[in-house]
Amino acid sequence: MKAAVLGANGFVGGRMVEKFHLEKTVEVRPVVRTYSGLARLARFDNLDWRLADARDCAALAKAIEGCDVVVNSIQGEPRVILETAVQSYKAAQAAGVRRLVFISSAAVNGLAPAPGTDEAAPIRTDSPFPYSNAKARAEGELSRLRRGGSVELVILRPSIIYGPRSPRWTAGVAGELLDGTACLLDGGRGICNTVYVDNLIEAVELSFAGAKSDGQVFFVSDREEVTWADLYRPIAEALGVDMTAIPGPTGVTPQPRPALKHALKQFHNSTRLQSILPFFPLRLKRVLRAAMATPVKWQVPNPWLQPEAGRPVLTEEMAGLERCKYKLPIRKAEDLLGYRPSVSFEEGCRRAVAWLRFAGYRAL
Amino acid sequence: MTPIRIGLAGCGAISETYYAPALRELERTGEVQVVALMDPSPERTALFKDGFPGASFLGGLAGMSKARPDLVIVASPPRFHAEQTVALLKAGIPVLCEKPMANTVAEAEEMAAAARDSGKALAIGLFRRFFPALRAMREIIARGSLGPVRSFSIAEGGVFGWPAQSASFFQKASSKGGVLLDAGVHALDIVQWWFGEPSELAYADDAMGGLEANCRVEMGYGAFSGQVQLSRDTQLANRYVVQCEKAWMAWNPLETNRFELQFEGTGQALAVMTHPSPPDKYRTRLKTPDADFYGCFINQLRNARAAVLGEEEVFIPAEEGIKSLRLIERCYGERKFLEMPWLSERENRQAAALAGGDL
Numbered sequence: 001m002k003a004a005v006l007g008a009n010g011f012v013g014g015r016m017v018e019k020f021h022l023e024k025t026v027e028v029r030p031v032v033r034t035y036s037g038l039a040r041l042a043r044f045d046n047l048d049w050r051l052a053d054a055r056d057c058a059a060l061a062k063a064i065e066g067c068d069v070v071v072n073s074i075q076g077e078p079r080v081i082l083e084t085a086v087q088s089y090k091a092a093q094a095a096g097v098r099r100l101v102f103i104s105s106a107a108v109n110g111l112a113p114a115p116g117t118d119e120a121a122p123i124r125t126d127s128p129f130p131y132s133n134a135k136a137r138a139e140g141e142l143s144r145l146r147r148g149g150s151v152e153l154v155i156l157r158p159s160i161i162y163g164p165r166s167p168r169w170t171a172g173v174a175g176e177l178l179d180g181t182a183c184l185l186d187g188g189r190g191i192c193n194t195v196y197v198d199n200l201i202e203a204v205e206l207s208f209a210g211a212k213s214d215g216q217v218f219f220v221s222d223r224e225e226v227t228w229a230d231l232y233r234p235i236a237e238a239l240g241v242d243m244t245a246i247p248g249p250t251g252v253t254p255q256p257r258p259a260l261k262h263a264l265k266q267f268h269n270s271t272r273l274q275s276i277l278p279f280f281p282l283r284l285k286r287v288l289r290a291a292m293a294t295p296v297k298w299q300v301p302n303p304w305l306q307p308e309a310g311r312p313v314l315t316e317e318m319a320g321l322e323r324c325k326y327k328l329p330i331r332k333a334e335d336l337l338g339y340r341p342s343v344s345f346e347e348g349c350r351r352a353v354a355w356l357r358f359a360g361y362r363a364l
Numbered sequence: 365m366t367p368i369r370i371g372l373a374g375c376g377a378i379s380e381t382y383y384a385p386a387l388r389e390l391e392r393t394g395e396v397q398v399v400a401l402m403d404p405s406p407e408r409t410a411l412f413k414d415g416f417p418g419a420s421f422l423g424g425l426a427g428m429s430k431a432r433p434d435l436v437i438v439a440s441p442p443r444f445h446a447e448q449t450v451a452l453l454k455a456g457i458p459v460l461c462e463k464p465m466a467n468t469v470a471e472a473e474e475m476a477a478a479a480r481d482s483g484k485a486l487a488i489g490l491f492r493r494f495f496p497a498l499r500a501m502r503e504i505i506a507r508g509s510l511g512p513v514r515s516f517s518i519a520e521g522g523v524f525g526w527p528a529q530s531a532s533f534f535q536k537a538s539s540k541g542g543v544l545l546d547a548g549v550h551a552l553d554i555v556q557w558w559f560g561e562p563s564e565l566a567y568a569d570d571a572m573g574g575l576e577a578n579c580r581v582e583m584g585y586g587a588f589s590g591q592v593q594l595s596r597d598t599q600l601a602n603r604y605v606v607q608c609e610k611a612w613m614a615w616n617p618l619e620t621n622r623f624e625l626q627f628e629g630t631g632q633a634l635a636v637m638t639h640p641s642p643p644d645k646y647r648t649r650l651k652t653p654d655a656d657f658y659g660c661f662i663n664q665l666r667n668a669r670a671a672v673l674g675e676e677e678v679f680i681p682a683e684e685g686i687k688s689l690r691l692i693e694r695c696y697g698e699r700k701f702l703e704m705p706w707l708s709e710r711e712n713r714q715a716a717a718l719a720g721g722d723l
Contacts, residue, residue, distance in 0.1 A: 014597070022572075022711035022718075035531050039524030040597040042534035042542065044718065045573035051531075164706040165598065198708075354705035358578075359598045360519050 001208055002027040004064040004097075006054050006088055007074035009037035011165050012103065016073065016201050017041060026205060031063050054084040060091035069099045069208045078134030085138035092151040099152040099214070101207045103200075104139050106159035106193060106219055106328055107132035111320030119157070119217045119332055128255040129317055139217070152214040154207040156200070159221060159328065160321075162231065163197035163348060164355035173232055174356050177241045183249045183312035185322040188229025192321075193328045195221045196348030199341040206337040218333040224345040225327040234349040238356060249314040367397040368669050371433035371457075373425060373448055374440030375403035375412055377527045378462060383439055384415055386662050391416075395669060400431035403440075408529070429455050435485075435672050438462060441532045442539065446471035449486065453478040458485040460668040464549040464692075465685035467540040472689050476682035485671040487678040488685030490553045491664040495620040496638040496654035501606065501613055502558050510627075511609025513559070513588045518551055518604045520617055521578075521595030534575060542575030543596045544692055551592050552581075552695075553688035554604070559585055561687075567695035568702040572718035578702060581695055621654040 003020065007013035008030030020026040021044055030041050030049045041047055052063035054074055064070050072088045074081065085102060092100045106113070108123040111132075125136045139155055146153040162169035176182035203220040207213055229243065236243045277285070314322070333339035343351070370387060372379055379401075390396040402422040403409045409421040420431050425448055428436060438448050439462040446466045449459045453475075465488045466472040479486035492498055504510055521543065532538035533546065541548075544567075555562075564584030569576035577596040583589060593600060604615040614624040626633040642648035655663055670676035701719040704712075 018707075019711065022707065022714045024714065035528040035534065036524050036526060038531060038534040040577045042575045043570055043572050043577050045536055047574075164704075167599075171599065351706040358705060359595070360593050360600050 001025075001069070002029065002067045003208065004029045004031050004050075004067040004070045006031050006060075006070065006072045006084070008032050008049070009040060010073060010075050011167060012075075012161060012197060012200065013071075013073035014040050014165065015163070015197050016071065016204065017047070019198065019201050020205075021047065026208075029064070029067055031060070054091075055080070055087055057087045057090045057094065060087060061094035064091060064097055065095045067095070067097055069101060070097050071101045071103070071204055073103045078130040081131070081134040082138050082141065086141050086145070089142055089145045089149065089151060089153070093145075093149050097151060099154065099208065100142070101154045101156065101204055102138065102142055103204070104155050104157050104217075105132065105135045106157040106221075108136040108139060108157065109328075111317065112190075112324040113326055113328065115326045117326065118329055119219060143215075146215055154213050154215075155217040156203055156207065156220050157217060157328075158195045158200050158203075159193035159219075160231070161195050161197055161200055163352050164358075166197065166352070169194075169231065170235070170352045170356065171359070173235050174239060174361050177232070177236050177239055177246075178361075181312050182232065182236075182241075182246050183314060184228055184232065184246050185249060185314060185319055187248070188227055188232060188246070188322070190228050190322040191324045191327055192226055192228045192231050193221045193324065194226055194231060194345060194348070196341070196343045196345070196351075198343050199348070202342060203333060203337060203339050206333075206339055210337065212336045216332070216336060218337060218339070219328040219330055220333055220339065221328055221330055221341075222343075222345045222348065223330070223341050226345050228322050230345070231349075234353055235356065238353040239361060247312060249319070250311040251313045252319045253313050253315050255316040365394045367391070367394055368434040368672055369399045369432060370396045371400040371402065371428050371431055371436040372398065372412075373402045373428065373436055373438045373452075374444070374462075375401055375405070375408040376439065376441070376529045379437075379439045380411060381527070382661055383437055384412060386658070386665055388415055389662060390665060390669075395666070399433055400428055402428060425451060428452070429457070433457055435460060435668055437668075439489075441530070442467055442545075443532070446475055449475045450478040453482045453484050453486060456482060456484060458487075458668075458672050460487045460489060460665070461685075462489040463491075463553075463685070464545055465682070465689060467545075469686060469689050469693050472682065472686045476686060479682050485668070485678050486682045487664075487668045487671060488680045488682060489664065490550065490680050490685060490688070491661055492550050492554060492618075493557060493680055494655075494660040494663045494667075495618075496660075497615055497619060497621055497623045497636075498554060498557075500636075500638050501615060501623055504613065505558050505606065505608075510611040510613070513585075514607045514609060515588050516555075516559070516590035516604070516606045518555065518590070518592040519594075519600040520547060520551055520602055520604075521593075521597075522599040522602070524577075524596040536574060539575060541692065541696065542569070542571060542579075543577055543594045544569065544579045544581075544695060547596070548579065548581075548592070548594050548692060548695075549688050551594060551604075552691045553684075555583070555590070555592060556687050556691055557684075558606075559583075559590070561691070564589075565691075565694055565698055566700070567698045568700040570702045570704060570719075572715050576702075579695075580702060618657055620657050620660045 003026050005013050005016050008017050009032050017028050017030045020028040033053050050063035052059040054060050070092050074084045109117050123136045125133045160169050233243050387398050398416045398419045400420045401412050435458045436452050437460045442464050449461050452459050562583035566582040569579035579594050581592040606613045611627040621638045623636050625636050638654045639650040667679045671678045
């Protein structure tokens with residue numbers, strides 16, 4: 001089995017290359033966009049790496065030629081997620097690749113999915129979170145392409161991927177704990193749909209074959225039901241941070257909505273408005289344009305305001321995640337992929353902490 | 365001011381990012397005139413044509429002498445440093461050679477010998493030594509102002525972000541080392557500049573047949589010891605900490621004119637901004653701090669220019685450049701495999717086999 005991994009220098013893609021290459025279960029071909037992306041891969045002398053921008057269908061098709069499957073584990077801006085998803089399918093089609101495995105996100109079902117949610121539940125493309133919307137749109141585009149194409153498609157929806165080199169859920173949590181910005185909603189009692197990175201990679205490997213999984217979407221998570229406090233605790237203990245001292249948030253920062261200016265511009269460019277604009281007096285239009293162009297005058301900051309310590313706030317996204325009361329089911333992945341997460345949550349946390357030590361984090 | 369004539373060999377990322385803008389600034393001030401740029405790739409030299417319209421653009425080093433440069437900056441990939449530097453020195457042309465000085469100590473020694481034989485200047489681009497903060501810390505250590513050194517800890521690295529223009533950084537055929545040779549040459553240069561040659565050394569890295577992305581060096585100096593951790597794939601603390609008897613000092617790369625200090629038993633840490641010494645400490649307040657990153661880079665070029673004109677000694681001569689390379693070779697000679705505790709048993713066995721069986 002020869003698998004091309006797109007995003008091979010990232011957290012998930014990098015570990016996938018490392019694991020496939022060392023376990024020799026899959027002949028892996030890492031694909032990176034720039035030479036800089038080779039830094040970690042260069043630890044191996046004999047990797048069959050390729051350089052290609054996954055937004056460039058022709059270049060990507062050439063890079064993945066001869067592979068049986070392609071795994072898209074590209075992270076990035078929402079625009080990049082969507083564009084590379086579409087181009088990776090088209091490139092796989094052009095290169096005669098049999099199957100594409102797309103790593104999406106459980107966030108397409110909302111940050112705190114309602115109890116009973118399964119893979120058949122509708123997904124949202126209009127949430128306040130551009131990342132989730134991009135993954136949802138990418139899933140939609142890929143499904144559409146699958147209907148008209150011959151490349152088989154499997155979509156995996158992990159949620160909180162943690163483990164060695166996880167920038168957000170391992171290093172990020174450690175960073176928050178060390179700099180005192182960590183906070184947990186409701187004492188961290190919300191359900192955290194974790195998946196240890198190696199478990200996700202096992203699911204990826206299981207997705208490479210099997211007629212039943214073609215065209216299917218799967219939630220992928222650890223077997224255990226764990227809370228946010230469970231995710232933070234082993235890292236806090238390793239760093240010598242008292243879990244009981246982690247405060248609750250004093251507020252929630254709203255997710256920035258698309259700017260008002262952007263909405264006004266869209267309204268301005270709409271066909272309906274453009275059709276009636278000629279009937280407005282020129283002078284009125286000039287006055288309105290000048291008013292819109294006038295820079296907002298900010299108030300001079302009050303120099304007497306003192307910085308407030310120890311009052312952490314949660315982002316709307318984190319608050320949404322921590323409000324989760326539902327463990328996403330993995331039954332479908334178990335039934336159709338034969339998914340059996342081999343790394344327990346406890347062991348995953350142990351390895352994550354071991355990596356933190358490797359990366360130079362010290363106990364206080 | 366008479367401009368000296370400069371040639372630039374190698375038009376990769378380092379030249380595009382640092383040398384070209386620095387040389388344009390020195391052209392503006394009338395200190396240099398760029399007369400030739402060389403790179404085997406016409407696409408690369410084409411990028412520099414707007415910035416240096418009066419220069420010749422060459423595909424190889426052979427035509428460099430015809431441009432009659434007073435100094436050539438060798439900024440090509442490290443595997444070409446020795447060959448190009450020796451050829452230029454033998455042709456009577458002084459050289460500023462980018463770091464690492466060479467791929468091996470043997471090559472570096474050949475370069476030093478060529479400089480001695482030709483009597484021409486050879487400066488090594490270990491430009492962090494131009495950072496006033498690092499100079500100040502060195503003086504404090506050397507004078508024992510904070511008491512004897514007790515230990516040091518250096519951690520530097522993050523996800524590799526340098527805009528490499530080729531795979532040469534990452535291939536064993538073209539590079540003799542990974543993060544230790546690349547970023548480590550700076551860190552180990554500072555270590556040996558501050559503390560000298562360690563009496564004991566232990567080294568481990570994560571290369572599995574290729575080039576290391578992570579490494580650790582433990583160094584012993586008799587009375588104290590220290591460690592250096594470097595990475596190309598993990599965000600490290602990026603901090604140089606020296607613990608002395610009376611205080612600790614810390615430097616954050618790449619703050620050229622600032623370091624941190626806290627005296628033992630005191631409640632406050634101090635952020636120290638370096639300035640030129642005031643003419644009268646009783647009357648003169650410190651105003652403009654020492655050079656920033658760009659200023660230090662330009663100061664390196666100014667030192668090379670002054671050396672060519674016979675006005676200054678080369679601040680970092682070949683003999684200094686060799687020291688960190690010696691330390692690096694010593695590290696590779698002591699190499700052990702750096703255990704990665706997240707690998708499964710099966711992965712570990714294969715990793716150890718690829719690394720040379722030492723786990």
